[in-house]
Amino acid sequence: MRFQVHSIPQAIADEVRRTRVSPGYGHPAHLELARGTGPCRCCLRQFIPGQEQRLLFTYRPTAGQSLNAPGPVFIHAEHCEAWSGEGFPPGLRGLPLAIEARAAGSRVTALTTDHEHAPETRIAALFESGAEWLHLRHAEAGCFIAVVVA
Numbered sequence: 001m002r003f004q005v006h007s008i009p010q011a012i013a014d015e016v017r018r019t020r021v022s023p024g025y026g027h028p029a030h031l032e033l034a035r036g037t038g039p040c041r042c043c044l045r046q047f048i049p050g051q052e053q054r055l056l057f058t059y060r061p062t063a064g065q066s067l068n069a070p071g072p073v074f075i076h077a078e079h080c081e082a083w084s085g086e087g088f089p090p091g092l093r094g095l096p097l098a099i100e101a102r103a104a105g106s107r108v109t110a111l112t113t114d115h116e117h118a119p120e121t122r123i124a125a126l127f128e129s130g131a132e133w134l135h136l137r138h139a140e141a142g143c144f145i146a147v148v149v150a
């Protein structure tokens with residue numbers, strides 16, 4: 001099936017790089033040398049630990065309605081291009097992913113941390129079972145990565 005993965009919008013990533021504060025919250029964004037692979041929530045590529053600088057800030061996904069919880073996310077400290085295009089971003093392959101199915105009112109209607117099947121298979125199954133959109137999360141850290149829409 002066809003689907004699109006939406007990263008943090010380019011304008012928001014650029015704003016955080018310019019202002020060094022979390023949009024909508026005003027907390028300072030934290031600059032550090034990457035200690036893990038992330039991924040970057042803008043370009044959806046994994047960080048090179050010990051080599052790339054990253055910014056940590058609080059972000060609230062805007063898809064759906066108001067029950068989307070804010071949480072910590074990382075982006076590259078230097079400019080990178082927000083992911084766009086159809087299909088599953090190659091930079092996310094190999095990461096432990098939890099996929100949340102969301103429906104009206106931003107209710108979580110299903111959650112999978114299955115690693116045996118390809119992400120495309122898991123995404124298709126959740127949409128076929130009635131999800132309106134999906135959230136990708138890091139299965140170990142729990143943090144928001146991206147929104148998936150059909």
Ligand SMILES: [Zn+2]
Pocket residue numbers: 040041042043044045075076080081
């Ligand atoms: Zn990036």
